[in-house]
Amino acid sequence: MRTLLFLLRKEFLQIFRNKLILRMIFALPVIQLILLPNAATYEVKNITFSVVDHDHSEYSRKLINEFTASGYFQLNDYSKSYDQALDQVEKDKTDLIVEIPAGFERELIRQNESMIFFAANAISGQTAGLAVAYANSIIRDYSNNIRAEWISMPRLSAIPTIEITSSNWFNPQMNYKKFIVPGVLALLVTLVGFLMSSLNIVKEKEIGTIEQLNVSPIKKYQFILSKLIPFWFLGLMVLSIGFVISFIMYGLYPVGSFWVGYLFAGIYLIALLGFGLLTSIYAETQQQAMFIAYFFMLIFILLGGLFSPIENMPDWAQYLTYVNPVRYLIEAMRMLVLKGSSFWDLRYHFLIITAFAFVFNGLAIWNYKKTV
């Protein structure tokens, strides 16, 4: 126990003497929490569109007005022909072509139905899908309005209409930032826990001081604990800074209990530090450790549902996320911050992350040897 205290004192002295790392610990959460939620947004605004109007009627003009008035669309140009509009798409100036056929108004009045043609620029599938979805809802409103105009007494209307209203739980304004912020908190904890712990041990290997510790009577568990505890504290410190910033910047704080958040992050960090330790056992140089860490971090984060929801992934990728510890932290953070989930709601997450902690640390202790 006394040996451990001496070792811990050494680690903390070294960490706090490293001004660059100390500054990074503060800068990292601030910058990431300011940049990422604002930059990484899935809301698509300012979709440009080109109109090919062969009808030039009152109704076609009204329809175009609906588009420009929606706030999602920006009129790029009136093209004379579809080919001319396609040219705009090819130049990447327009995202959506709306072609109104000749006789649009006449058909609408005489036959009670008419056709409109959309063509979306699917270079970005996301934008294209949303553009068509927004356009569809504009057309639906448009035709409902016409119907309302024509049938003076809607209550006696022969055509039953079903109106869909929805309310969004837990994130009423569908604010994408609220979705991203808890994920970024998870990212921060992961970065500090994994990267810093693995690099720290490999650094001792590289400069040769680990040999001096290996020939001393330090016990294996003392050495491992002396490496885990400081980064466990740092991870939780970064999380706390993150909580403060997300409150100041976005007014977000866990609707659920802070303690459940810290408990979860605490166990998660133990798991991740174990993984960092495992990495450092196999890496001989900081370069190798950095590369291994980068390899796993990228996969963990992209498959963790930070940016793209796991539900949207193909089945095989969804199965992969089950063995990704980052997934559970991101989910737990979102449930806690947005939904206010309790310990009991998160019991499976707790169970799984505890299992990760045992497996990673077990493997690390098993593989760490004081011999060369």
Next chain:
Amino acid sequence: MSSEIVIKTNKLTKKFGDFIAVNEITFEVFKGEIFGFLGANGAGKTTAMKMLIGISKPSSGSAEIAGFDIYKETEQIKKSIGYMSQKFSLYEDLTIRENIQLFGGIYGLSNKQIQKKSNELINKLNLQNKADKLVASLPLGWKQKLAFSIAILHDPKIVFLDEPTGGVDPITRRQFWDMIYEAAHNGITVFATTHYMDEAEYCNRVSIMVDGVITALDSPNNLKKQYNANSMDEVFLTLARGAKRGE
């Protein structure tokens, strides 16, 4: 020097695949002795030393260090030895005093002992003004003297030195050997590798390793007589010239 044996090996061998780094070395070292462990680069000195200090498992053979078995009792061995590696291995981002406290603590010295020993050591090395400066700021020669002092801080039975004076100026080397003599005088056995043949002359006995095998072992004077040489340098060249392994 007494007749008490503190290091005893019997056909100690280390193989890496087909390569036999250390080939059946057998020798004894006595208490309080300064034992020079010589050999060209790649002869297997460091590998042999790593087995003796318990951080490398031998492939075969046996050895006892301070009366403990190197297979089963490595943790007891680690308590009884000090070690100074080829690479400088104090923490450069800790101060001199912090380094002393850390290693004192690791070897289980009490706070009072640590306090007393740090002051003694700092005074002896004339580092009073630098005690709270980072080790990184010291010149190499001072670092080596400090590393040696810390390696014997816990009064080990044996101290292993792996090329302790590499890159150090002649004056500091001389001072370093004075410290080694003093340690030996206090009953600490010194087991050192070196490439400087003048240092070999300071040893009570030396062994010369060629291609993983100990080809000669005796006092410098006897070796010079045996090989009809004027200096240890000549003895070493005669023996090492036969080496087949390169650098």
